[in-house]
Amino acid sequence: MKYIKPKRNVPEELVNENIKFHEVLVIGPNGDQLGVMDRRTAIQTAQDQGLDLYCVAPNAKPPVCKILDFGRYHFNEQKKAREAKKKQHTTEIKPLRLSPVIDQHDFETKLKQARKWMEEGQKVKIDMRFRGRMITRKEVGEAVMNKFIEQISDLAEVTKQPNMEGNTMSVVLSPRKNKQ
Numbered sequence: 001m002k003y004i005k006p007k008r009n010v011p012e013e014l015v016n017e018n019i020k021f022h023e024v025l026v027i028g029p030n031g032d033q034l035g036v037m038d039r040r041t042a043i044q045t046a047q048d049q050g051l052d053l054y055c056v057a058p059n060a061k062p063p064v065c066k067i068l069d070f071g072r073y074h075f076n077e078q079k080k081a082r083e084a085k086k087k088q089h090t091t092e093i094k095p096l097r098l099s100p101v102i103d104q105h106d107f108e109t110k111l112k113q114a115r116k117w118m119e120e121g122q123k124v125k126i127d128m129r130f131r132g133r134m135i136t137r138k139e140v141g142e143a144v145m146n147k148f149i150e151q152i153s154d155l156a157e158v159t160k161q162p163n164m165e166g167n168t169m170s171v172v173l174s175p176r177k178n179k180q
Helices: 039-048 070-087 104-119 132-152
Strands: 023-027 033-038 052-057 064-068 093-098 123-129 156-165 168-175
Touching: 023 039, 023 052, 033 039, 039 052, 039 064, 052 070, 064 070, 093 104, 093 132, 104 123, 104 132, 104 168, 123 132, 132 156, 132 168
Parallel strands: 023 064, 093 123
Antiparallel strands: 023 033, 052 064, 123 168, 156 168
């Protein structure tokens, strides 16, 4: 039984024989324009120099191809992508859950954790779940939520105001830009 390699959904690079255009504008390895050539002549010119023909602008009229070392070019592109990925900063939203009948010590512990996350530059989403008959006393939960926001207001500002989603009250806090 013969093994058939599965096809990947990755588009093929337009290099050498994968270029299907009849005529292409060719740019030399030093950046000089060699003019419009048919595909076979352009590929042969690149191979004579020991390099590859790579299509850099397939949508142009005529398509623009450059003579270069494709292995080195591909490596440098991957290297640039890795560097860009290292430098990007993702903000994570840290979850914190309160209760309308939370004890003072638990409240202070949650506040301390939120302060730590704010100092690290993280956003914090505070959820307060109302269970059973607590839903009839939303004002108690709102008072706890407002007290929490007031206690952390020196480090944080409210990004998303407290609102009810089903039986859960949520608020999103983000670190202040101008730390005083």
